[in-house]
Amino acid sequence: MTDLIIYYSRTNNTKLVAEGIAKKFDAKLLEVKDKQKRSGILGFVKGGYDSIREKDTEIEYEKVDLKDYDNIFIGTPVWASKPTPAILQFIKENEFSGTKCVTFATMMGSGGETTISVINNMIISQGGTVKDSFILAVKNKDIEELTNEALADLEL
Ligand SMILES: Cc1cc2nc3c(=O)[nH]c(=O)nc-3n(C[C@H](O)[C@H](O)[C@H](O)COP(=O)(O)O)c2cc1C
Known part of the structure; x- marks a missing residue:
């Protein structure tokens, strides 16, 4: 069984969840980086604005063939009740047909x-299957503990 964990993280919450999943499933981690500056207050405001509009962004990541993996986990922070531009961009740029995915989000x-x-919806419209999803409200929580609880309930 080979699994892949794809994630974007601005302030490391989603990264911690991704690392927890990778540890549990001995999976490969793939970080998606946004070339657009997302740090600081301006980055925050523009991030929310771009997310609401599902705006394209330029991203950087290691190229892989998604078909080589049994399960693909995809994680994003919630920005203005939407996925981050970087994760949407990754889904737009890659071939999901025939893949089995688990999606997750971290939020306040x-x-x-x-x-x-x-x-x-985007994964399904590209011919992928979503097997399960989970959302973690991380405010004042132990992220490792939250991740382990979510994984215990997961249906793969
Ligand atoms: C631009 C922006 C918009 C956000 N919008 C929301 C939101 O709508 N709802 C929410 O609960 N948290 C929101 N947050 C908080 C993040 O979702 C939360 O802190 C998340 O865990 C951050 O993940 P990261 O550390 O991997 O970047 C927002 C954060 C940013 C930067």
Whole structure:
């Protein structure tokens, strides 16, 4: 069984979840980097603006063939109740047909459902299957513990 964990993270919450999944499934980690500056207050404001509009962005990542993996986990932070531009861009640029995916999002408290539904619909419209999804509200929480709880409930 070979699994792949694809994620974007601005402040490391989603990265911690991705690393927890990789540890549990002995999977490969693939970080998607956004070439657009997303740090600082301007980065925050533009990030929210770009997410709401599902705007294209330029991304950097190691190229892989998704067909080589049994399960593909895809994780994003919630930005203004939407997925991040970087993760949407990754889905747009890659071939998902025939893949089996698990999607996840981290957030402070709201917007996870819409975020997951946007990603799931995009994967499905490209011929992929979404086997399960989970949303983690990470505010004041132990992310490792939250991740392990979510993975225990996962249906693969
Ligand atoms: C531009 C921006 C918009 C955000 N919008 C939301 C939101 O709508 N709902 C929410 O609960 N959290 C929101 N957050 C908080 C992040 O989703 C949360 O902190 C997430 O865990 C960050 O993940 P990361 O550390 O991997 O970047 C937002 C953060 C940013 C930077």
